[in-house]
Amino acid sequence: MSGLNAFQLLNGLTFAALLFIVASGFTLIFGLLRIVNLAHGALYLLGGYLGYAAASATGSFLVGVLAAMAGVAVCGLILDRGLLRFVRGYELRQVLLTLGVAFVLNDMTLVIFGGDTYTVPTPDFLKGAVRFWGLFYPKYRLFVLALGVVVFIALWVLLNKTRLGALIRAGVDDPEIIAAMGINIRKVFLLTFMLGAALAGLGGAVGGAFLTLYPSADSEILVFSLAVVIIGGRGSLVGAAVGALIVGMLNTIGQVMFPEFAYFVIFGPMAAILAFRPLGLFGKAA
Amino acid sequence: MLEVADLHSYYGDAHVLHGASLEVKTGEVVALLGRNGMGKTTLIRSIMGLTPPDVREGSVRWKGQELRGVPSHEIAKRGIAIVPQGRRLFPSLTVTEHLTVLKKASATHGWTVAKAFEFFPRLAERRNNRGNQLSGGERQMLAVARALMIDPELILMDEPSEGLAPVMVQHLEGIILQLKQAGLGILLVEQNLYSALAVADRAYILETGRVVHQALASDIAEDPSTLTKFLGVH
Numbered sequence: 001m002s003g004l005n006a007f008q009l010l011n012g013l014t015f016a017a018l019l020f021i022v023a024s025g026f027t028l029i030f031g032l033l034r035i036v037n038l039a040h041g042a043l044y045l046l047g048g049y050l051g052y053a054a055a056s057a058t059g060s061f062l063v064g065v066l067a068a069m070a071g072v073a074v075c076g077l078i079l080d081r082g083l084l085r086f087v088r089g090y091e092l093r094q095v096l097l098t099l100g101v102a103f104v105l106n107d108m109t110l111v112i113f114g115g116d117t118y119t120v121p122t123p124d125f126l127k128g129a130v131r132f133w134g135l136f137y138p139k140y141r142l143f144v145l146a147l148g149v150v151v152f153i154a155l156w157v158l159l160n161k162t163r164l165g166a167l168i169r170a171g172v173d174d175p176e177i178i179a180a181m182g183i184n185i186r187k188v189f190l191l192t193f194m195l196g197a198a199l200a201g202l203g204g205a206v207g208g209a210f211l212t213l214y215p216s217a218d219s220e221i222l223v224f225s226l227a228v229v230i231i232g233g234r235g236s237l238v239g240a241a242v243g244a245l246i247v248g249m250l251n252t253i254g255q256v257m258f259p260e261f262a263y264f265v266i267f268g269p270m271a272a273i274l275a276f277r278p279l280g281l282f283g284k285a286a
Numbered sequence: 287m288l289e290v291a292d293l294h295s296y297y298g299d300a301h302v303l304h305g306a307s308l309e310v311k312t313g314e315v316v317a318l319l320g321r322n323g324m325g326k327t328t329l330i331r332s333i334m335g336l337t338p339p340d341v342r343e344g345s346v347r348w349k350g351q352e353l354r355g356v357p358s359h360e361i362a363k364r365g366i367a368i369v370p371q372g373r374r375l376f377p378s379l380t381v382t383e384h385l386t387v388l389k390k391a392s393a394t395h396g397w398t399v400a401k402a403f404e405f406f407p408r409l410a411e412r413r414n415n416r417g418n419q420l421s422g423g424e425r426q427m428l429a430v431a432r433a434l435m436i437d438p439e440l441i442l443m444d445e446p447s448e449g450l451a452p453v454m455v456q457h458l459e460g461i462i463l464q465l466k467q468a469g470l471g472i473l474l475v476e477q478n479l480y481s482a483l484a485v486a487d488r489a490y491i492l493e494t495g496r497v498v499h500q501a502l503a504s505d506i507a508e509d510p511s512t513l514t515k516f517l518g519v520h
Contacts, residue, residue: 163386163387163390166379166383166386166387167387169376169378169379169383170376170378170379170383170387172378173376173377173378173379174374174376176336176358177368177370177374177376178376178387179357179358179359179362180334180335180336180358180359180361180362180368180370181359181362181367181368181388181432181433181435181436182359182362182363182388182436183359183387183388184357184359185359
């Protein structure tokens with residue numbers, strides 16, 4: 001058993017940042033819209049492959065990221081308008097439907113990209129390492145950490161300080177009344193769903209550059225996202241951030257100190273938290 | 287302006303409205319009276335296009351156009367606002383956000399946030415509070431202010447005096463009369479008969495889903511036999 005060093009702590013933090021990016025999209029869809037979208041992991045992986053393909057073809061990491069976000073947002077549009085609208089309000093049917101979609105998406109990416117492992121190419125200025133506090137640390141991982149913070153701030157401002165954010169909150173509180181006030185709330189919800197999907201795509205493109213992309217990466221990230229949102233409390237942005245930090249750090253601690261129990265180190269505390277706070281740390285009753 | 291004719295509404299298999307008809311003319315305050323369970327709220331919801339209930343027969347015409355089958359957000363855009371039973375404010379929104387969510391803070395036409403706060407000074411004092419931190423009277427004012435933000439020509443008010451202290455009920459009557467003077471039509475559902483009759487021009491009495499009586503509000507108020515016969519008031 002070895003102790004933790006600063007390098008590993010930073011790894012935990014950067015993994016937490018990536019988890020937050022993916023889980024914030026999940027909390028928009030699962031927490032606010034109350035849609036149990038088990039295809040969120042598949043959307044992440046799809047974003048990764050799209051990012052890889054676009055970045056490789058154009059040589060631009062930024063184009064890869066934007067293509068992943070746009071492509072997965074369109075996929076979210078089709079998923080919501082084409083399928084989920086028929087099972088609105090039926091959670092079990094949503095679970096089965098989105099699970100089916102996840103299988104279909106995975107098989108499609110397997111057909112197109114095969115079973116090989118891919119890494120999204122990063123731009124030159126993010127290659128290499130920086131030296132601080134006596135350690136070398138990869139620039140790219142620090143970039144992911146910063147991106148997580150930026151996404152948190154942007155989402156917080158969107159939800160709390162803009163009219164669209166107020167519309168989303170009002171729609172979550174009482175969709176019938178906000179509609180009776182002249183708002184086409186279905187459109188607002190669709191936009192929210194697409195934003196949540198785009199965040200999964202962003203996570204896929206960004207994560208695909210340091211976690212690599214392979215056929216079962218989607219279920220791992222889905223399980224982690226579920227843990228983040230359940231620990232943090234569904235629908236809470238701060239909860240998703242705290243949940244991501246907890247899961248990211250526990251994952252690192254588990255892998256370094258108790259490699260045999262790496263999953264238990266995450267899901268053991270999760271079960272304990274749920275026993276005392278069934279709605280998660282920042283969850284509120286609906 | 288609003289003509290409801292022979293409306294039949296259902297909750298599942300339960301037949302609630304049995305051919306209800308009424309009319310609200312431009313700038314008129316019309317009271318819709320009746321005991322609990324007679325279909326008043328069902329009628330309001332049917333007009334606003336809210337489901338349930340399911341409207342299976344009859345028509346709701348607004349300025350000559352059929353509203354049946356029109357989604358409620360479109361009905362609101364055509365100028366009908368609702369102050370729903372129980373207020374139904376948004377717990378996650380502040381007082382100001384209840385207004386700006388419906389109309390940009392920078393808007394200058396019709397009802398603006400500034401004008402609403404001028405009309406309801408109590409709300410201006412509480413602008414940063416959330417809906418669930420307000421008193422009953424303040425909540426009702428906010429529900430009315432919210433409805434005004436869509437610049438309606440008709441407001442459907444469902445039991446606005448419910449749960450309010452007598453002094454607040456009087457205040458509410460004053461607000462309704464002020465809105466009438468501003469040219470707004472109001473369809474007022476009330477359990478509080480005397481409050482409704484004090485502000486209404488005309489009144490309809492609804493019993494088991496049908497309009498069984500209609501008269502000038504002043505006539506009903508002066509003829510207690512109507513109240514006894516239809517509403518069980520002694």
